[in-house]
Each structure stands twice: as structure tokens, then as C-alpha cells.
Amino acid sequence: MQIKDLRYTENFSLSQFTSLGFFTTSIHLPPIHSPPTTLSHIHLCVVTTTNYTEEGWPRVKGRRTVNMAAPQAEAAPNQETFVLVRTTLPRQPFPASATRPAVTTDRLILRPFSPSDLDALHVLRTQPEVMVWTGLGRADHDLAETQAKLNLYLPPNDATTFNCAICLRETGEFVGAGGCHNRTSSVGWPEVGYMFKEEVWGKGMGTEFLKGFLQMWRELPRKEVTLRVDHRTIPKSVPENGGEAKVVEEQLIAVTASENDKSQHVLKKCGFEHALTWKEKDSRDITGETFIALPTYRYLLGRSE
Ligand SMILES: CC(C)(COP(=O)(O)OP(=O)(O)OC[C@H]1O[C@@H](n2cnc3c(N)ncnc32)[C@H](O)[C@@H]1OP(=O)(O)O)[C@@H](O)C(=O)NCCC(=O)NCCS
Secondary structure, X not given: OOOXXXXXXXXXXXXXXXXXXXXXXXXXXXXOOOOOOOHHHOEEEEEOOEEEOOOOOEEEOOOEEEEOOOOOOEOOOXXXXXXXXXXXXXXXXXXXXXXXXXXXXXXXXXXXXXXXXXXXXXXXXXXXXXXXXOOOOOOOXXXXXXXXXXXXXXXXXXXXXXXXXXXXXXXXXXXXXXXXEEOOOOOOOOEEXXXXXXXXXXXXXXXXXXXXXXXXXXXXXXXXXXXXXXXXXXXXXXXXXXXXXXXXXXXXXXXXXXXXXXXXXXXXXXXXXXXXXXXXXXXXXXXXXXXXXXXXXXXXXXXXX
């Protein structure tokens, strides 16, 4: 690792970066025209190339920002404080993947995963520029690690996951993966995620996928449930229910990294709204001193977009 520009060095050690295991070549801190006043305002960015945003933070390709104290973020979700709500959810088990029809959008096919997707999924999951934005934060080490991931989408695990292989309609080429991999996200609601090969970024495919997926999700058979959720996800407009569990419109959640502008843009274009931003310790930092800020978006299923 090569450090090109390290202007604010007080109180942190290089080991905090190297322990993150990044693939990148340099670290830039905010430019001199907007110097942070305290360490808690310093965003530490591991970058491959850089220019600067209007606020003075590096705009980079393949970055992951580590915010030392995530000062704007709220506390991490704590299940002990979750509240019970009455809502709906897709029936579980989900329809078996063998029975799920492929869905086509203008340019994409969203189809169930098959065991033969392993190599293509491995290509996707070994692109550092993609993986840096995922919860794992790094490329898969080997094919076995990708196989374990793929297994989560294949029978019998398709009973609890609803993920799609995303392919180009014209050629059938596998370009991405996305869907609901987590029935009870950190905040209690089901969670959607997606990732595309870097070669196809910036062509509107993320947005096209998510709109198509929302349609598939919306069409799943539903049942009424009581669910424990983080109260911060409940819209303020939801009225009290005489001391009983509030009746809350069903949600689908997406958790992003604070600097993942592209993904947040995709979410907003598809009708998601910001619910909260919370912080958690970066699991890759062995010192346990770095936090990441996680803007969390909700999609209210009653919407027509
Ligand atoms: C996030 C991801 C799916 C986006 O896919 P994509 O096909 O490039 O997305 P789209 O082209 O549909 O939309 C990107 C939008 O963000 C906008 N955008 C790009 N860079 C931006 C930035 N720095 N700030 C704000 N918006 C930005 C684009 O202009 C585009 O909006 P537009 O269609 O209105 O012009 C893709 O980059 C990816 O796979 N990233 C790695 C994995 C990942 O981040 N997954 C999401 C985890 S929450």
C-alpha cells in the first residue's frame, strides 16, 4: 500500500487502514479548502483515483469511506428496543425457484439462480469495485466462497431467499445478482440488495432491475403478520392504535454505505425514501474503533411506482 497524501495524521494509526485489507493504492483526506476541525469529522477514504466533491470529500472509483465516528448517524438497531407492528409480508416459504417464472424488462431477464451460474457469479463477486460496496467489503477468496453464497439462493434455501440472476435479454450474459437475501434485515423488515458487473454500470440497469424486482415482490402471495421492527422505520404519520401494535404498511428495506451515491440514486428513482442512517463498527477493523454510516431506505409497498 502506498500513501500519497496524508495530511491529518493525529490520533490514528496506519494499522487501522491496513487491517481493512483494501486492494487500493492510496489514501487521500479532504483537501485543504475544507479541513476537518476534529478527528470525528474526518472521512478516511481508500481510493484508486480521485477528484473532489463539492463538499471537499474525495470522489473516487472503488472506494469505501470509513467515517471515524459517523457523527451524523444514529445508534445501530437494537432488537431489544424493536416494537411489534401489524403488517403484511410475502408468504413463506417463497415459491420454489424451479417454479418462478423469468421476468423480462426492456433489456434484462431476471431469472432464478441455477447451479451453473457459479462461474459467472464468481466473476461478479471477485470484482473489487463491486464488492467494496457490499457487507462483506472484499472480493470472494475462492470459488468455494462463491459456492457458499450461491447455495443460499438454491434449493432448499430458496424457501427463505428470493434472489435473481440478472442477465442481458439480448445475449443471456449474466451481469448481476439481486433480490431479497434477508427476510429480517437489521431493522426487522425484508431487505433487498443488488450488484452488477462494473462493465455495465451507468446504463440504467440497476434502476431497471429494481423496478422489475419490485413488481415481482409485489406480486408474491401475502399474509398478515405481526413483526418486530425498529421503531425508526415507522413513518411518523402512522397513528397510534389504542395501545395495540400499530398497523403499518409493509416495507422493503435497502441498506447502503454512506458514500454509495449511485445506489442511493437508484433507490430514490424507484420510490424508496430515506428512513434513517445508523452506524456500526466496521467489522474489518480489528481495533474496533472505526464506524461506518449506513443510510437505510424504505419502500412502502402500497405505492404504485
Ligand atoms: C449501485 C449499482 C447497482 C448501480 O447500477 P447502475 O446500473 O450503474 O445504476 P443506474 O445506471 O441505474 O443508476 C445510477 C444512477 O446514479 C447516478 N449517479 C452515478 N454516480 C453518481 C454520484 N456520484 N452521485 C449521485 N448519483 C450518481 C447516475 O447518473 C444514475 O442516475 P440517472 O439514471 O438518473 O442518470 C452498481 O453501481 C453496482 O453494482 N455497484 C456495486 C454494488 C453496490 O453498490 N450495490 C448496492 C449496495 S446498496
